[in-house]
Amino acid sequence: MSFAKINDDILRTLRPPGTLYYAGLMLAFVAAAIGLLAFLHQAKTGLGVAGYEHPMLWGVYITNFVFWVGIAHSGTLISAVLFLFRAKWRTAVARAAEAMTVFAIATAGIFPIIHIGRPWFFYWLIPYPNERGLWVNFRSPLIWDLFAITTYLTVSVMFLYLGLMPDIAAARDKIGDWRRHVYRVLSLGWLGTDRQWRHYTALYGFFAALATPLVVSVHSVVSWDFAMSILPGWHSTIFAPYFVAGAIFSGIAMVITLLMPLRRMFGLESYITVHHFENLAKLMLTTSLIVGYAYLTEFFIAWYSGNPFEQGTFFDRMFGQYWGYSWIMFTCNVLVPLLLFSKEIRTNLKALFVISILVNIGMWLERYVIIVTSLSHDFDPANWSGIYQPTWVEMSITLGAFGLFFALFLLFVKNFPALSITEMKETMERSAEADPPSAWPEPV
Amino acid sequence: MTDRVELLGIYDRAKKAAVCARAILDERLGAVVAYSPVPNHEINQALHVAISPVRLFVLVGGVLGCAAGFIFPIYTVLDWPLITGGKPLISIPPFVVIAFELMILLAAIGGMAGFLLLARLPRVTGPPVDTRFTSDMTGISVTCAPEQAAAVRACFERTGASEIRE
Numbered sequence: 001m002s003f004a005k006i007n008d009d010i011l012r013t014l015r016p017p018g019t020l021y022y023a024g025l026m027l028a029f030v031a032a033a034i035g036l037l038a039f040l041h042q043a044k045t046g047l048g049v050a051g052y053e054h055p056m057l058w059g060v061y062i063t064n065f066v067f068w069v070g071i072a073h074s075g076t077l078i079s080a081v082l083f084l085f086r087a088k089w090r091t092a093v094a095r096a097a098e099a100m101t102v103f104a105i106a107t108a109g110i111f112p113i114i115h116i117g118r119p120w121f122f123y124w125l126i127p128y129p130n131e132r133g134l135w136v137n138f139r140s141p142l143i144w145d146l147f148a149i150t151t152y153l154t155v156s157v158m159f160l161y162l163g164l165m166p167d168i169a170a171a172r173d174k175i176g177d178w179r180r181h182v183y184r185v186l187s188l189g190w191l192g193t194d195r196q197w198r199h200y201t202a203l204y205g206f207f208a209a210l211a212t213p214l215v216v217s218v219h220s221v222v223s224w225d226f227a228m229s230i231l232p233g234w235h236s237t238i239f240a241p242y243f244v245a246g247a248i249f250s251g252i253a254m255v256i257t258l259l260m261p262l263r264r265m266f267g268l269e270s271y272i273t274v275h276h277f278e279n280l281a282k283l284m285l286t287t288s289l290i291v292g293y294a295y296l297t298e299f300f301i302a303w304y305s306g307n308p309f310e311q312g313t314f315f316d317r318m319f320g321q322y323w324g325y326s327w328i329m330f331t332c333n334v335l336v337p338l339l340l341f342s343k344e345i346r347t348n349l350k351a352l353f354v355i356s357i358l359v360n361i362g363m364w365l366e367r368y369v370i371i372v373t374s375l376s377h378d379f380d381p382a383n384w385s386g387i388y389q390p391t392w393v394e395m396s397i398t399l400g401a402f403g404l405f406f407a408l409f410l411l412f413v414k415n416f417p418a419l420s421i422t423e424m425k426e427t428m429e430r431s432a433e434a435d436p437p438s439a440w441p442e443p444v
Numbered sequence: 445m446t447d448r449v450e451l452l453g454i455y456d457r458a459k460k461a462a463v464c465a466r467a468i469l470d471e472r473l474g475a476v477v478a479y480s481p482v483p484n485h486e487i488n489q490a491l492h493v494a495i496s497p498v499r500l501f502v503l504v505g506g507v508l509g510c511a512a513g514f515i516f517p518i519y520t521v522l523d524w525p526l527i528t529g530g531k532p533l534i535s536i537p538p539f540v541v542i543a544f545e546l547m548i549l550l551a552a553i554g555g556m557a558g559f560l561l562l563a564r565l566p567r568v569t570g571p572p573v574d575t576r577f578t579s580d581m582t583g584i585s586v587t588c589a590p591e592q593a594a595a596v597r598a599c600f601e602r603t604g605a606s607e608i609r610e
Contacts, residue, residue, distance in 0.1 A: 002580060003482075003580035004579055004580040007481075007578075007579045007580065127516070127520065134524065135520040135521070135523065135524045135526075137526065137528055138539060138542060139529065139531060139535055144538070144542065144545070147541070147542050147545040148541075148545050150545075150549075151545045151548055154552070155549065155552045158552055158553075162556070162559075169578045170578040172572070173572055173576075173578045174575070174579070188560075188565040188566035188567065189568060190565065190567075191572060191577065192480055192481060193477050193478065193479055194477065194480070194487055194488065194491055195562075195563060195564070196565070197480065197483035197488075198483075199496045199498050201496075202496035202498045202559075203496075203498050203502075203556070206499065206502045207552065207555065210502075210548050210551055210552050210555075213544075214545075214548045217541075217544060217548075221541060221545075421481075422481070425481055426482045429458075429482060
């Protein structure tokens with residue numbers, strides 16, 4: 001292994017793709033187009049097509065928002081937190097996870113706009129002096145969300161771009177087609193001088209240090225959208241750590257789901273190895289245990305509080321109208337990941353792929369269960385009989401979001417290095433085999 | 445400057461380049477710029493690279509963001525007094541969230557701006573010095589007086605440069 005080979009191997013992923021790639025991209029575009037059509041239908045017809053009915057005024061759209069924000073969290077965990085802990089194995093998976101973060105947060109950001117019903121007024125959320133003479137309420141968690149999500153998206157994009165800059169320069173110097181003009185602009189004229197590296201490494205460390213508390217704050221703020229209300233099942237002090245753990249859990253599952261086909265498609269088996277997947281599986285298991293503990297704590301607190309509304313909500317969650325969703329959620333998020341205690345399963349990529357998909361399903365359902373069961377079982381028993389069913393419009397927009405996310409990711413990995421060339425080289429340089437002391441020149 | 449010449453030594457190993465850079469500086473032959481595909485500790489040591497001042501940009505951005513995160517909501521609630529939930533107009537705890545987020549945001553933006561400024565980016569003029577510097581080779585560029593050129597060239601040769609350009 002040499003620097004040149006790493007360069008060539010990773011930049012080889014930018015060559016014209018095969019049929020499998022185009023088939024995947026086509027599917028993603030079709031799904032995104034279905035979502036777009038459904039959204040246009042809703043914008044033209046009104047939010048009534050979304051199946052909202054009092055008291056169910058949050059549904060699949062907010063489920064999707066929370067789910068996608070959660071998916072975004074593993075990228076920062078892998079690129080920032082593991083960087084600060086000097087976990088070298090992150091190198092092979094960090095770029096894909098960072099890109100995933102940016103696309104997931106962008107996908108998430110669309111949903112509040114879809115949810116408000118009149119998307120052309122979305123800018124009313126932004127606090128600025130306006131002709132209405134009104135300011136937004138800064139005590140509302142929904143406004144905190146605006147600050148948190150905007151900050152997270154901006155910082156994630158800058159973090160991704162900073163890491164990409166030397167790699168884009170490598171692509172600029174290697175790729176001969178029309179894209180080299182784009183790379184020339186995006187690399188900002190990067191030369192790799194000692195001056196540039198000096199400031200680059202300093203800033204990269206600061207970004208990691210800034211992104212770590214940011215990632216904790218973002219999903220805490222999202223959880224306060226729920227916990228700041230007094231609704232049974234939502235009004236809980238454990239929501240912030242519970243949501244952060246769940247976000248990282250779902251994000252790692254999505255990283256595994258994306259990386260498996262990626263390494264196969266681009267022949268990156270020697271870079272993204274079973275060892276990396278096993279480490280991701282360990283992280284997934286750890287966060288699954290935290291999430292499972294949080295589920296049990298919620299039930300314990302409902303029982304121990306003696307609050308009949310709280311108890312009623314949690315009983316209804318497991319045995320009421322939505323019991324099926326709750327049990328699938330519990331199975332996928334708590335029971336299935338227990339299999340990862342076995343090293344054989346952690347290192348069996350097919351099994352791990354299936355588990356990661358089940359966790360994705362389980363975590364989407366977790367958000368759905370939290371939103372729907374609490375809203376449908378509020379303080380007014382007259383509301384308890386109705387059942388919320390997502391309409392075709394909501395399901396199409398949900399499908400469209402998945403299509404948009406996968407399309408953006410596929411376009412990214414074909415046009416930018418899917419692995420960090422710089423970090424792979426740094427990791428190699430540190431190994432004694434790559435540069436044994438015997439090969440060093442004599443001091444002059 | 446017309447009375448200066450620039451020589452470039454290209455190395456297949458960063459360690460050789462670091463040895464060369466140290467020798468050039470020790471012998472005061474000229475100003476050195478190193479090009480490498482990855483940040484290199486030996487080269488930094490040879491060039492006596494100081495801690496990056498990018499941290500000051502991060503600090504200033506963070507302080508400004510934090511201040512803005514308190515001043516902006518406080519100004520707005522005083523501009524349009526709207527009592528909600530029986531809470532005081534200036535409720536510091538909810539504003540902490542906004543101040544925290546803006547602190548991170550402006551610290552990151554400040555850091556990025558500082559990086560671009562200090563690293564002299566974007567650089568719009570000229571092609572790359574050598575396309576191999578983003579792949580596998582390390583370069584040492586020396587700007588020196590014409591009478592020092594021979595000594596610089598000798599240093600490149602002595603330290604095992606695989607190619608020397610003027």
